[in-house]
Every structure is written in C-alpha cells, then in structure tokens.
Amino acid sequence: MILSTDTPINLGSFIIGDPISRRQGARREIKPDIRSIGGTSAVRPKLPNNTAFGEREALRRRFDAPMTSSLAGSRDFTSDSTPLQIWEGTVLNVDRKSGGVMHVLLDAKIGKLPIHTGEIELEWVADQDYDLVCPGAVFYLTLSKRTKRGSIENTQELRFRRRPSWSEGQLRQIENDAAMLLSKMKTPPTAT
C-alpha cells in the first residue's frame, strides 16, 4: 500500500470505503484520528472547508489502487524517491478483533539495527495482500522520502511476499532429506 500526500481528496460527508470495510462488504465511517503520517509536504493538498475530519486523517486515508507487479517498476515514486528505511518483516501472529493488528518481527535491510518487534494495524495492508496475512508470512516495509515539484513528502509501501507453491521436485527433495535425517537416528539407552 502506498500512501502519499500530493493529491487533493474528495471528502464530502466522508464515508470512506477503506480496505477493511470493503472486505466486510460494508462502508465504515472513519472517525477522526490524531495519528500523524507523512506530513512533511511543503504544499498541502487542498481540502474542502466543511470536512469533519482533520487533514492528517484525510492524508492517511488515501490509498493507492492495487497494482500489478508488472506496473510496479513504472511508478513515478520510484524515479525520485529515496528509501530511508527498508524492513523485512515476519508476521508472528494476527489478531483480527477490533480492527485487526498483526504482531511482527522487523529486520532492518538498511543499516545495522537489531531486530525489533511491534504491531501494525491491518488497515495498512493492501487489499490484494490481505489474504497473505498469516503467521509466518513475510512482508517488506519501505519508508521513503521523495521530492516532487519542490516539495518533500514521505511515502511508505508495505507489500507481502507471494511465495510460489511447493513443486513436485521440492516434495521429492523433502522426502529424500527426511529419509536422510531418519537414517542418522540411533537408539539411546534407557534408564531403569
């Protein structure tokens, strides 16, 4: 999921079909949220004056449309953006109650930082990745800075790794490896 701060958003009475409510087949009214995301843009987007929601919420709630991997390379954010932090994450467990949170392990891919744990709300997960969220799933969280038309803004991308399926060749290899492991087991003496 990419979040950016460069485009005005039509808020109106503002019922956003955010990823979670869309999945649930309902539209959820977004409540004001004081969390700060991005926010370094020098040029603020123009927002309707009568909005009941803060700018920050509006900025946070703009989700890019799902994108196929073949289009990923052509996104303009890659051309002028600088990744500041890249984390490889592993989902430890998922709590889907009350909005949903995944507990994660984060391993820095830039710099030498120790491994951290934390929790990320599932609303950060893109629709097309939602079915991949399960214990053991691997994702990449990229936090970037980009300059566009003289303004600096923060962008972030959270994408899950799609793994291939087990092949017949791999299953044969596993069978051979398991046989090799078993062949090394010997019987221990037993106490009386």
Next chain:
Amino acid sequence: MIDYGAPPADDQIEITLFGPGYGEAIAVHLGCGAWLLVDSCIDPEFRAPASGIYLDQIGVDASQVRAIVASHWHDDHVRGISQLATKHPNAEFFLSAVFNSKEAGAFLAAFSGNSSAGLARGAKELFSAIQSREAVTPVLHKSIVLEATLSNRPVMVTALSPMPAAFAQSLAHMSQYLPRKAKPINHIPELRPNRESVVLHVNVGEDAILLGADLEEDQTSGWSAMIADNWSRGRRPATAYKVAHHGSSTGDCRQIWENLLTPDPVACLTPFSLGDLRLPTEADKHRVRTMTPHAYTTSGASRRPAMDSGQLKRLGDICKKLARVDAGFGAVRARKHFGSPSWSTELFGAARIL
C-alpha cells in the same frame, strides 16, 4: 567484553545460563573438565554461539564437551547449535525423539531451507546440525544422555521428557504444516504448546540440577504427566533449576517445586520477547520469587527501540509498540564444590536478580 574468569575446579559442579533477551543456552560442568551443552544462542558481541565463546574464554578445550542437547527446534533455543555440533565432533548430539519420525523429519526438511529459501531458522539450524553428524540420538522420557564415573563420582544425565503422549500431539501439530503439492510455501510459526521439549536431570554424586527447557504444563504430556511418573519422582531433588519456558505460568506447576527440587533452590531463567508475548510477566516473576529467594534472570535491560529518533518517529507512525527483541546479553553462573550445601552465584553482563 565479558570476563568470565577462570574455569571451575575439577571438584566443582557448574551451571551457566546465557541469554540475550531472545535466546537461551546452557553449559554444565560435570566435574573433571567434562561439559554438557544444552541449546544455543548467539553472543551479540561475537556473533557466535554464546556457550562456545564461554568455553573458549575460560580455556576449555573443544574435546572436553561430552554431549550437546537440542531441547527443541524453536529458533530461540537452537541459534548456532549447528556450529556447536561442528565444533565439538566428539560430543554426542541429542534431540527430542519426536524427530525420530517420518512426519517430523519431513517437517524439519521442508522448513530447513534445503529445498526452498530458509523458512524457519530453528528448523534450518537443527537440520544442519543433524546433517553434519554421522549419527544423532533421539531422547525421550527415561533416556540416558550421559553416564560416566568422574573421579569416583557417578554422573548420570537423563531425559525426563518428552512423554509418550507428547508424540502424537506434536506430530499432529507438525503434520498440519507439511508441504503439499500446489500449496503455497510459507514460513512456519513456532508451534505451541510445546510438548516435545527435552527436560534434563543432571545427577553428579550427591548433587543434582534440573533443566526445564520449554516444556509446558499438561495433564497428559506436560509437567504433571511427567511428575506423576514414579521414575521421575524418584530422581534426586535438584538444588539448581533452569526455570521452564522463560518463567511462564504455562511452563510451571507446583509439583515441580515440591517433587523435583529441594526447598529454595537456585533458579535462573532467560526472558523471551517476541511480538505480543513477553516473558516472564510481573506475575511470573512474583510467582517464581515466592518459590525461592535465589532467582535470577540473564537479561533485564531495557527493550527500548535501538534507533535514532528520526528513524523511530518515521517507523513508529506505522508500527506501534516497537521494542528490541534482544534486551541485553547476560549470563548467570552458579558453582559449588561437590557435596557443598550452597551455590555461589555470579552475574555477568545484563544478568540480574529476578
């Protein structure tokens, strides 16, 4: 760098527990320079197995290690154990007998990274360790890990678990994750509850140590089942205890303290911090402290995120409750002369009184 000082005297028994906040390793001196290593974790300074670094520093030759035990396959207990298995070729290598089965073998093989990218570090470590050896020994309840006579003192290291009932439960658990054709390849989560753990009883002359691994409580396959067995209860009560499952209430029951330990034993544990699970909790610490006044932890340092404020603010916008996995590396060492009534305890690095 931690200065561990001199090695134990020939007539001293020792247990040293290492922990970086996420990980656990144990070194036990059985007397006369003979050592037992249980599990493995990484010393963050040397990025090598902590117990191996320890033995090097106190001047123990690699050939003096008699046995290496992997209590179970979880990442926090086997990091670097394949290096230990290679470094000590003369030591016999033991693991839970649960792995002496086709299903568990396939489980390890599938998630070892041999046929696809590494999917579970713990499985990879254990697979590599077994692969590097000519033979390994699976142990279960009543198995003898080591039997010797050192300076006329009988030494007997036995496995109190896994119990037979744990086999079916563990295998059923693992079977859920066995690869099937056309099913997506995923990382494997740690499987809980943990019933396949190898609990060890170390008996040297008149002294005994209980190493609780990560065994959890259960009436049919956990602590209660093990203690209900006459043979288990007949073991010499231990004066030192590596607390099971990081002090968690799920790894504890009163019968451990009443049947397998002497009053007020030396108890040491390693903390565990991963995701929303942080052990021991304050209630856990309190519970252990009520059982003994001699309780220690290898690591009690801050888990505050280790990054600059800019990085933290940026990441913290998306990821809440950020905490370091490693809360500082430390070691708890308890030594005593054979037959002596009390242990002498030393704390290194981030270790502290519980």
